Every structure is written in structure tokens, then in C-alpha cells.
Amino acid sequence: MIAIVNEQVYIKLDTKYAVDLNTHVYVEDVAEVYCKDESIKKKVKRVKIYTGRDEESYDYIPGDKIIKKILEAVDNIDINLIGGPDILLEIKGREDSSGILQFLKIAFVMLVLFFGAGAALINFYEDVNMSGSIEKIYYFITGVKKENPLIMTIPLSIGTGLGMFAFFSRIFSLSKRRRQEPGPLEMELYLYDKDIEDNILNDLKKN
């Protein structure tokens, strides 16, 4: 009597994978496969695990689904997963890195950083005296010494609001993928929740 010995297949999953629109994902894209039998290795590599989408978004492939798909396609194997259980998929189209818009964006960020960092330093020298540093900057630009120049302080106030909004808000974009990215506050909330859960678990374990 001959016992059927299943071939051992080891699969090492990546944690992250970026894929184009309307492109299917195969095992060989997201994982490394180790197996003694070359033909099985080749078969496993060509298993389709994700059907491409025509919309930019984030998605994930759970590890158990990958095992299920491979077991359906290839017989007589044992699968051992190494590495993370899930894969984060980033579905995105070709990015247009050229053009005037990109240049304007970079110029805008540079402008904000240039004057902002400069003003922050001047403010520091002036003992965090905002009106004093504003008057200093106003004098530098116009050459007129004026107390409380409203032409600078009103835009400064509005700009502060804009900056806060830019920092906290989620991104407004046509692409679903960009809108799925969390803002910093949401990230902080998630980390805080996680810390609390860890703490509770730790307390429970002690008793």
C-alpha cells in the first residue's frame, strides 16, 4: 500500500502591494513560493487570487482566502504560510507626475514652508511676541514702521484656519483610494483605542 504524501508548499506573503487598474493579482505578484516540486511551484504561482477593479481604492486579500484559492486549483499539497496574514492592496492608475499642476503644488508647499519657517524663527527671537514679529516682517517688506498692520494680521488669521483645516481634514479627491487614507486625527484615535485595549488585556491577564 502506498501512502499519498502531500507535497509541502511554503508561501511567504508580502504585506503591501500596489497594482494597476484592471489588473488581476496572481500569487507570484504578492508572494514567494518554495516547493521541491518545480511543476507544483509553477502551478501555484499562476493561481489568480484577486480580480482587478476599474476604480482606484484600497483593498486587502485575507490569507485564508489565498490558501482556499490555491487548494482549489492544485491538488495534493500542504500549504504553510510564512509572514503576515493579510495583504494590503493599493489599486491605482498611472500617476501623472508632470504638468503645471504638480509644479504649482510644489511651489505652493515651498512658499508656505519658506515663509512659515522663517516667521516661526523670527517669532522665537522676538520672545513669541506675534505682533512684534508681524511688525518686523511688515517693516522688512514695505519699509514702513506701522503698529498692528491689519493687511497682514487678517490674512494671517484666515490662513491659520486654512492650515488647520488642511492638517486635520481628509483629502478631497475624485479617487476613492485617496479618500480612504485616514487623517492624522483618525490615526491618533486608532492608536489611542489600541493602547486602551492593550492595557485592558494586560490588566485582565494579571488577575
Add this chain to the structure above:
Amino acid sequence: MFLSFSAGITIGSAAAAFLTLLRIVPRLMQLTKTKSRIKLYEYTIVVSSFFASLIYFTDFSLNASKYISLLIAIAIGIFYGLFASALAEVLNVIPVFVKKFKAKHQLKYIIGSLVFGKVVGALYYWLIFKKS
């Protein structure tokens, strides 16, 4: 002269460390999708700090139109807004409040009121408080 030089080095590295801690530049890069230009942004901050020190300690003036100062003030304001909110975020106040009041899905209203309050407070300070 050596004393002031070392003082400058201390101030410069402290300012750079502070900016790095607040993660303003990464946030701006995430918003504008320009991660590849990080070197450019670094040099911008370095050059800007140098010129700011120079402007502060000299009596030099450009004698330009005052409308240029309006644009510059908006840029400074945006940076300060990012700065203030990054600082508030590092201090971890809002997550605690949101947790306490179970207001996870009303987060956008909290942010909205924060922004609104900031602008109103700043305008009050400059227009009414400073006048009297």
C-alpha cells in the same frame, strides 16, 4: 564670535528637531503627493531660517508694495495653522475627548469647530483686543 556661532547652531538644530517632531512636512507631502521632493523642502526650510535670522538682526527693507505682505501673511498663517494643529495633535487632547464623549462619527464637526474657533479667536485678538 565663537559663542554666538555655537548659540546659532543650537537654535538651528532645535528648530529643525521641533519641525521634524511635529510632522508638518510629511503631512503636506501626503496632501500634495510630492514625496519625491523631500530634499527640496528641506533646503527650503534651511534657506528660509538663514534669511529669517538675517532679516531679524539687520535693518534692511525691501520697500515693496504692501499687497505683497498680504500674500506672505497668508502663507505664514497656513504654516501656523499646521503648526498649531500639529502641536495639539502631539498633546493628544482630542482623542481623549472623543473617547470620553463617544463622538467618533462626529469628528468632522469637532474639527470644524476647532478651525472656526481658531479663526474667530485670532480675528478677535487682532481687531478688537489689540485696538483697546
